[in-house]
Amino acid sequence: MMVEEKFYPDRERLVMALANDCASALQRGIREREQAAFLVSGxxxxxxxxxxxxxxxxxxxxxxxxxxxxxxxxxxESGSNHSFIENTLLQNYAAEAPFLGMKTPHRTAVEGQADCERAYAELPRPFDVCLLGMGSDGHTASLFPHADGLEEALQPESGQLCRAITAKQSEVTGSHTERMTLSLAAILQAQDIKLLITGEEKLKVYREALLGSDELEMPIRSVLRQGLKPVTVYWAP
Incomplete structure (x- = not known):
């Protein structure tokens, strides 16, 4: 596994280090191709x-x-990652950044998948940074354990960037089980894959993910075990 761990004694140092690393990677992309792509999680x-x-x-x-x-x-609406990113990242200097969301006017994610795919295909590639999180159930992005659409979304050679997912409802998903997510194939088109986790519970889940092999049970394993692109894990208590 191509996993590098960057563990910090407190979250303040983690935030500074991760912000520095993301900024450096984005600046590198601009130097090399005059533009960059930053894939962000809620x-x-x-x-x-x-x-x-x-x-x-x-x-x-x-x-x-x-x-x-x-x-x-x-x-x-409550739970919108689009609004969350607008209210956190796309402020101050970053308010100038072009922003691509996933929600389309379609009634369902399945109906919106083709439009989402076309929009994401226009992004500059390789993506420079993909910043992922992980849930206490071992999901990452909206790749949830045993979700409808998960097996297709985890095919690394699929070529599809966006996948509609229906998660099995849990404490982690809440009532919003219908999702759109980047596929594993899309995540692997990023030059820098960064996984951000905090707290002892998430550290325990992460270590459990490293030890096992069932990707449908803990989809984060598909990212940690893929062996094609390095993954940097950032953690603090």
């Missing part, structure tokens, strides 16, 4: 990272920000 853990990055005077007009996954809810 959740409480990355919020301070996004807030720190928003205050960096990077050439944000050349940094394409796009969602890793989305609940099938409209912008402004």
């Amino acid at each position: 959740g409480s853990s990355p919020k301070p990272v996004y807030e720190a990055l928003s205050k960096r005077p990077l050439p944000w007009k050349k940094i394409n920000v796009a969602l890793v996954d989305e609940r099938w809810v409209d912008r402004g």
